[in-house]
Amino acid sequence: MKRLAIITSHPIQYYAPWFRHLSTVFAVRVFYLWDFGVTKTLDQGFQQAIQWDIPLLSGYEYEFVPNISSDPGTHHFWGLQNPSLLAQVKQYQPDTVLLMNYNHASLYRFLWSWTDTPLLFRGDSHRLIPATGLKATVRRQIISTIYRRFAACLYVGKANYEYFRFHRVAPERLFFSPHAIDNDRFISQAAQNQAIDWKRQLGIPLDHSVILFAGKFEPKKRPLDLLHAFLKANLSQVALLFVGAGSLEAELKTTAASHPNIYFAPFQNQSQMPRTYAIADVMVLPSYGAWETWGLAVNEAMCLECPVIVSSHVGCAQDLVTPFETGLMFPAGDVQALAECLQEAFSDRDRLKTWGKNSRTRITQYCYETATAGLQTAMTTLLPET
Template sequence: MQKLAIITSHPIQYYAPWFRYLANQAALDLRVFYLWNFGIGQQSDPGFQQVIEWDIPLLEGYDFEFVPNLSDRPGTQHFWGLHNPTLLQQVRQYQPDGVLMMNYNYASLYHFLWHWHETPIVFRGDSHRLVGDRGVKPWLKQQWISQIFRRFAACLYVGKANYHYFQSHGIAAERLFFSPHAVENDRFIYQTAAAQAQAMQWKQELGIPANHAVILFAGKLIPKKRPIDLLQAFLQANLPQVSLLFVGNGELENELRTKAALHPHVYFAPFQNQSWMPRAYAIADLVVLPSYGSGETWGLAINEAMCLSKAVLVSSHVGCAADLVQPGRNGLVFPAGNVRALAEALQTAFDSADRLSTWGQESRRIISHYSYAQTTQGLLNAMQFTTNKECVKTQLPV
């Protein structure tokens, strides 16, 4: 059985279930090396502007160890936020056959990259270039990243935009393996019936009229997510018997509430922990992610919504747009930052009484191809490739 070391910044609610899946389903002996303890216990989340504690297990079902972080300001917001002098030593003690890195742009990870020569390193990232940057500085950054990527024996791409990102940095197609972004599909699908019953009660508690369809925004109320664009588009569109629900907290909450104060059908609900997210999606008829800029590398909320058979509407800057959204079949894509186009897309979505239901059914079919099984197969293919064994690539059309 091959031994795999996974190096990542901190326990993350989206990755922990995959690590459990790998430990239980894949023919791997794995150990996850965490460089920071954020996410364990109560933590202050600056995006949500509150103290949160995830209510799903993040450290159960797989082997892990924490690497002491000596940074004066631990975190992932700056280069020295992950400063772990013993990382190389701890990974060497594990004696893996391969290493999977989920990050690289931090002090400890650069040190590891330059000094690890024992076994191949595979990288899994989700960056994209949907937002074009021009000028000397972006060009120099691209050249630097291209040099970094030469240290990886193979790269796992999560979708089409990410595939083109890797290729733009000189990664040959033979070194790229499809390992899609996925969530715990089974958990969301299994909870669908219960979530629908809970959503009916929650809708009443929130004061949303029973005969209203619901547009849902679920996430941090922060600038890159562009919740104000969605509010403005909703106010522009002619949507009788439709309500807009914002679920989450963040720095734009007060501004949103002020702008929505005179509209009778805009509602707000606070941050919902992971176990309650199925209910949040179940209340919706359409889930919208209007993000702007390069920060929305994928948008896993769309995966979650599609597990509950929801129609989706995303901006052109959302990383999953080209993979998960098939315009006119399970949702729509609009030009990022264009409020008028977003309003028109909302109008189109609600033009037909049956359209959103049909789109939602198609969402469930599409998301079945973006599960931990496919994510894991891509990793296994990459590991076979790096050890010069025969492998059949499961490649996403690009």
């Protein structure tokens, strides 16, 4: 078996199941640069300390690389400082090294020091908001230079592919490895049954449909856009449910206080997320800006046969959201357009259910098996059998 070293910032709920799957194909060792997710740590977006409640470190080999940063984390460049990273990876003697990110101190140091074996990169950036001007030109040159250090890049979707091409990565160096979640964990009948009980607990009438926002209540996610659009849409027998926490929580609750059919639930840990999506008839991701590089919440919702409405700035839109088939899309920041999408979605409840079934069908193609196949193809190209 080929020996694959994976370097990533910290244990992530979406990646750990993939690493377990990869371990059935390669000899894998994951090098973590921070312990967020497996120890109770402050999450900047949720503004509370969290620790994921599903296994993140079982079923594959891993090492934590000591981090000497005085302020560890991915929220700033110096948050990952791991002086022993190069030595620890060398000791493993991998055939290939896969980096899942690079824009931190330790990763740059590794990137410019490693010469032993080919480097791979898997990222999810996009250019849905093209930058212009001198600064953007210089940035393009720098990023293009960085990508020349990689023998191949794995792209997760169409917008990400165009991002790599913009930065002069040749097509023959690009391999499709789609963003995926643990579909099997989310596709669960038990979640549907739990959602009915949860709906009662929240006080949402059982005959009301539910629009769901699940995530961080922060400006870049634009939950206030959804709240204002919901009020404009003036829908009958439809509830809006906000699930999560963050800096905008007080403003959301104040704005919603005098309006009926708007509900709030606190942060839900990973074991409760299938139930969270199962309660919804539509999930909305109204993000504004370049930060929503993919939007894995869309994958999660689709597993539960939930159609989605996303803004034009969400990275997965071109791949997962086909208008009037799996959901709808609107111009980011346009509250009126979002309100019209909500009205359109609920104008035909039977059609909405069909969109949900189509969503489930679509998302089964975005799985760990397909992601692994792309990585295998890249490794076979770089390391042909002798």
